[in-house]
Amino acid sequence: MKDNSNLRVILAVAFSFLFIVIYSRYLAPQTPEKQENTQTKIQENNAPKITTTTQEIQNKAPVSNISNQKIIAVVQSKDFEIQIDSLGRIHQVYLKDKKYTGAPELGFFEHFKVLFGMMEEPRSLEKLPLLDPDALKPLEIRFSNENINQEAFSRDYEASQQEIFIDGGPKTLVLTQKLQNLELKKTITFYENLKYDLKITMSNPKESYFITNGSRPVTDRENYAFNGVILQTAEEKIEKIEDKDAKKVISFDSVKFIASVDRYYTSLFYLQNQDLHAMIDGDKNKNPMPYIHASGDIAFGGFIGPKDYQELKKIDANLINVVEYGLITFFAKPVFLLLEFLHQYLANWGWAIIVLTIIVKIILYPLSYKGMVSMQKLKDLTPKMKEIQEKYKNDPQKLQSHMMQLYKKHGANPMGGCLPLLIQIPIFYAIYRVLYNSVELKSAPFIFWINDLSVMDPFFVLPILMGVSMYIQQLLTPSGLSDPMQAKIFRMLPVVFTIFLIFFPAGLVLYWTINNILSIFQQLSINKMLDRQKAKEIAEHKEKKSSVKK
Numbered sequence: 001m002k003d004n005s006n007l008r009v010i011l012a013v014a015f016s017f018l019f020i021v022i023y024s025r026y027l028a029p030q031t032p033e034k035q036e037n038t039q040t041k042i043q044e045n046n047a048p049k050i051t052t053t054t055q056e057i058q059n060k061a062p063v064s065n066i067s068n069q070k071i072i073a074v075v076q077s078k079d080f081e082i083q084i085d086s087l088g089r090i091h092q093v094y095l096k097d098k099k100y101t102g103a104p105e106l107g108f109f110e111h112f113k114v115l116f117g118m119m120e121e122p123r124s125l126e127k128l129p130l131l132d133p134d135a136l137k138p139l140e141i142r143f144s145n146e147n148i149n150q151e152a153f154s155r156d157y158e159a160s161q162q163e164i165f166i167d168g169g170p171k172t173l174v175l176t177q178k179l180q181n182l183e184l185k186k187t188i189t190f191y192e193n194l195k196y197d198l199k200i201t202m203s204n205p206k207e208s209y210f211i212t213n214g215s216r217p218v219t220d221r222e223n224y225a226f227n228g229v230i231l232q233t234a235e236e237k238i239e240k241i242e243d244k245d246a247k248k249v250i251s252f253d254s255v256k257f258i259a260s261v262d263r264y265y266t267s268l269f270y271l272q273n274q275d276l277h278a279m280i281d282g283d284k285n286k287n288p289m290p291y292i293h294a295s296g297d298i299a300f301g302g303f304i305g306p307k308d309y310q311e312l313k314k315i316d317a318n319l320i321n322v323v324e325y326g327l328i329t330f331f332a333k334p335v336f337l338l339l340e341f342l343h344q345y346l347a348n349w350g351w352a353i354i355v356l357t358i359i360v361k362i363i364l365y366p367l368s369y370k371g372m373v374s375m376q377k378l379k380d381l382t383p384k385m386k387e388i389q390e391k392y393k394n395d396p397q398k399l400q401s402h403m404m405q406l407y408k409k410h411g412a413n414p415m416g417g418c419l420p421l422l423i424q425i426p427i428f429y430a431i432y433r434v435l436y437n438s439v440e441l442k443s444a445p446f447i448f449w450i451n452d453l454s455v456m457d458p459f460f461v462l463p464i465l466m467g468v469s470m471y472i473q474q475l476l477t478p479s480g481l482s483d484p485m486q487a488k489i490f491r492m493l494p495v496v497f498t499i500f501l502i503f504f505p506a507g508l509v510l511y512w513t514i515n516n517i518l519s520i521f522q523q524l525s526i527n528k529m530l531d532r533q534k535a536k537e538i539a540e541h542k543e544k545k546s547s548v549k550k
Helices: 004-027 108-115 145-152 309-315 317-322 324-346 348-365 363-381 382-391 394-408 418-437 461-476 482-503 506-549
Strands: 047-050 057-061 071-076 080-085 090-095 141-143 164-165 171-178 183-190 196-204 208-211 229-232 240-244 250-261 265-270 276-282 288-297 297-307
Touching: 090 145, 090 297, 108 382, 141 145, 164 171, 229 276, 229 288, 229 317, 250 288, 250 317, 265 317, 288 297, 297 309, 309 317, 309 324, 324 348, 324 418, 348 363, 348 418, 348 506, 363 382, 363 506, 382 394, 418 506, 461 506, 482 506
Parallel strands: 071 164
Antiparallel strands: 047 057, 071 080, 080 090, 141 208, 171 183, 183 196, 196 297, 208 288, 229 240, 229 250, 250 265, 250 276, 265 297, 276 288
16 A cells, blocks of 8 residues: 555556557557568469459469550659559559658668768658559459450550640540450549549440459558558448458448558549449458449549548548548547647647647646645655554555545545546547658658657657656656655656657657646646645644634
8 A cells, every 4th residue: 555646646657658659569550561572462474353252352364464564654743643554554653742752761770870970861752652563553453254354454455645744624544445345444534632533434334343442552661550441331430451451352332432541641432423332352461452343334533642631621521531540530530630720820730739738738737736736635645644554554454444534634636646647648649640640740840950740859859858857847746755666666757758759750759748848837836836825724723723822
């Protein structure tokens, strides 16, 4: 029982941070180092085959060189480039905007190598490729009829234009494939925001086939966000199939969208006027392979690009569900919307984070106040608690009873200091997921040396400031710790937090640092108030005592 209330506070702090670190780094889905080991490879001399029974999607029939098709059309704008290959597929999508072409994120040790001149600082890219060249490609069609499928993967498409530049309005490209007993046309209208309208027409309206939005984009070397396929059913239910979890074929009668996603980007199809019947199979590594099943003509929308919340909302309101924050999405989305609202007025994501921190602090003030007052009362009661512990050390039942009477008499709550911290856990984790997953914050500068709030502080200044502010907060916060081991653990917490937070996005460390600074001022004001209150009580007690003597 000794200092049990303070021990709870320490354990709550440790648990809150360990929960975030362990889940984010070890339990969340990860991107393996080599994409060719995780995505569907279309090997040379193998054409894909699909059966209408949805029992299997395999690569069997021999053809040649389907993985190295020539580029027959290029669609460009100032911000992107889309390559179309001779099988009528989107071969590659390049982003040109500087927001997306920044230098790749460095790891902790790589940062040190760059700082000490042991490694050259990586340069920005000319353009960012989104798709794995060996993965399942968007707009690939696989016929249920094996003979037609075999012929389709050996016959080139013809493009209506070889080069298209989008500089104001949408532009249309027509891809035509003429088979022995079938003619297929893909009419694709491209827009400046990377969305496209797709219309497929078949000379045989009964011909069954599958078309894919492709495997997910691959842009991060290290990725702890959700990777896989997300879809929304007609009943508004969100279904998610992660990489390595596609163990069987799953079909959906009607979907509003189907999206292959990584941390920042997506390739998706979405409903326009016709129902979309979706199917998800797994490759040899159990990574999801998404398809839309149709017969004859069909039309729907598509998009390949960043998961920008507002841009997706403009395309189709349902597409906001493509933006995913893990287990805490239901709470993280309102946090993001508030952060985005603040950014509209402040025009800087760093200042928006600071104002968000202040808002959270104001909302939690009543609980924080009660917690701090409770901890101060516990500190004042420490001598009496020790007396009770010593007196009833061999009688746990009486010890517990007298301790509870002591708490009740003086209005102290041994768990009062833990509650504000426990409430901070989902807030802290939600902000972490928002800062890590939101493409809006990618390459977002703050001030001075902070050029990107979505990655770690390059000079580790913010983590050190966080550690110092946490230490100062400890000095001001009543603890009442008398056990040497507990006191040592408590003193080590700022060091432990500093080391862990070095690896986290600068925006998150900024939030935690500002939260600590606000807590310091809050604790100072409460300490002064309690001192005044205590002085007043002492004066009243002396006055009462002197009046009794008279």
